[in-house]
Amino acid sequence: MYEPRGKVSxxxxxxxxVMKTFCAKKPGLYSYQGSLPNMPLPSVKDTTARYxxxxxxxxxxxxxxxxAKLAEDFEKEQGPKFQRYLYLKWLWSTNYVSDWWEEYVYLxxxxxxxxxxxxxxxxxxxxxxTYIQTxxxxxMCVGLLKFRRQLDRExxxxxxxxxxxxxxxxxxxxxxxxTRIPGVESDRLVHLNDSRHITVLHRGRFYKVPLQVNGTTxxxxxxxxQFTAILEDDYEPTKxxxxxxxxxxxxxxxxxTARKRFFSSGCNKTSLxxxxxxxxxxxxxxxxxxxxxxxxxxxxxxxxLPKWYEEANIRKQ
Numbered sequence: 001m002y003e004p005r006g007k008v009s010x011x012x013x014x015x016x017x018v019m020k021t022f023c024a025k026k027p028g029l030y031s032y033q034g035s036l037p038n039m040p041l042p043s044v045k046d047t048t049a050r051y052x053x054x055x056x057x058x059x060x061x062x063x064x065x066x067x068a069k070l071a072e073d074f075e076k077e078q079g080p081k082f083q084r085y086l087y088l089k090w091l092w093s094t095n096y097v098s099d100w101w102e103e104y105v106y107l108x109x110x111x112x113x114x115x116x117x118x119x120x121x122x123x124x125x126x127x128x129x130t131y132i133q134t135x136x137x138x139x140m141c142v143g144l145l146k147f148r149r150q151l152d153r154e155x156x157x158x159x160x161x162x163x164x165x166x167x168x169x170x171x172x173x174x175x176x177x178x179t180r181i182p183g184v185e186s187d188r189l190v191h192l193n194d195s196r197h198i199t200v201l202h203r204g205r206f207y208k209v210p211l212q213v214n215g216t217t218x219x220x221x222x223x224x225x226q227f228t229a230i231l232e233d234d235y236e237p238t239k240x241x242x243x244x245x246x247x248x249x250x251x252x253x254x255x256x257t258a259r260k261r262f263f264s265s266g267c268n269k270t271s272l273x274x275x276x277x278x279x280x281x282x283x284x285x286x287x288x289x290x291x292x293x294x295x296x297x298x299x300x301x302x303x304x305l306p307k308w309y310e311e312a313n314i315r316k317q
Contacts, residue, residue: 016164028154032166039095041087044079048072095168107187113180114249114309134231137282138223141198145211148176148279179276180310182248182256192277199278201308202230203286204242208274231284246306280312 042050048071056064090096109116130136150156151172159167177192200207209226211217218226247255263272275281289295 027158027166029151029156029158029169029172030154032158033169036094036166036168038090038093039097041090041096044075044083048075048079102189103186107180107189108185110252112250113252118309133284134224134227135220137227137284138220141223141282142220144176144280145217151175176279176312178311181276182252182259182310184253184256187252187256190276195277195279197274197278199275199281199308199311200227200230200284201245201281202284204237204244205230205233205235206271206275208278209282211279227282227284243306245308248309249306275308276311278311281308283307 052064052068052071055067059067086096093099106117128136129139147156156169156172158169161167174189174191177195179190181188181190196212197208197210200209207230209223213222247258259272263269287298289298
């Protein structure tokens with residue numbers, strides 16, 4: 001996995017042979033987690049060399065020479081000490097950098113997550129099975145819930161690089177039932193073992209839609225009826241309700257402060273807990289989207305109305 005392309009050592013060949021011999025013919029989602037190799041720990045010399053290569057094209061010669069001198073000093077002085085600490089962490093972790101990356105690069109970032117962390121996807125590109133918005137949304141929800149059930153039962157096949165090398169599957173665990181909670185200095189991810197509802201957002205109005213009735217999961221036609229009722233609801237949101245999701249689109253610290261002040265008790269807290277406790281959020285847009293630059297811009301930004309950016313959003317037009 002970590003070797004240069006085209007070069008396979010005898011250790012890797014032996015490891016692959018053992019994997020094929022002892023692993024199940026129909027592996028579960030997490031079947032290979034215990035056999036994945038640890039993230040290799042580079043030497044201080046390799047780290048500084050890679051760093052200098054990464055910045056060489058970005059700096060003027062004078063500035064690069066200054067940085068190179070600092071890197072050389074670090075390699076001789078502080079580097080070996082930090083390397084010993086890092087080696088201790090490497091001994092007991094499968095990936096010595098993943099938790100630091102999530103904490104210091106992802107969760108401690110104070111800039112808006114609207115375009116810096118969020119991404120988008122489209123259900124269909126070449127064709128549309130139906131132009132009825134509620135029908136497409138209902139089928140999408142049913143498909144996502146089936147996928148969630150497969151994840152819970154570990155029925156999804158693990159991804160195999162080159163058909164042989166398994167890739168880590170832990171990120172699947174937080175696809176659903178997960179939300180990002182803002183903090184003054186650092187955010188945190190909250191994952192629920194299960195969620196029995198989804199949240200629907202339409203023109204600034206939030207709706208809680210149950211996933212089951214009397215123990216039976218809703219069918220696509222049932223979801224479609226619920227979504228149609230939401231679109232036909234004549235309730236007009238207040239100005240505050242209409243733009244409430246904008247709080248999740250701005251800088252993280254102001255939102256964390258406002259959350260603590262205004263959403264710590266009462267109806268506001270109950271409503272926020274319902275939104276954040278959903279399996280995912282469905283956004284029913286009034287605008288039409290297509291596979292073009294304009295639609296991409298709308299998906300990633302607050303257009304035409306702000307969206308809730310701290311949870312998985314499924315947008316249907």
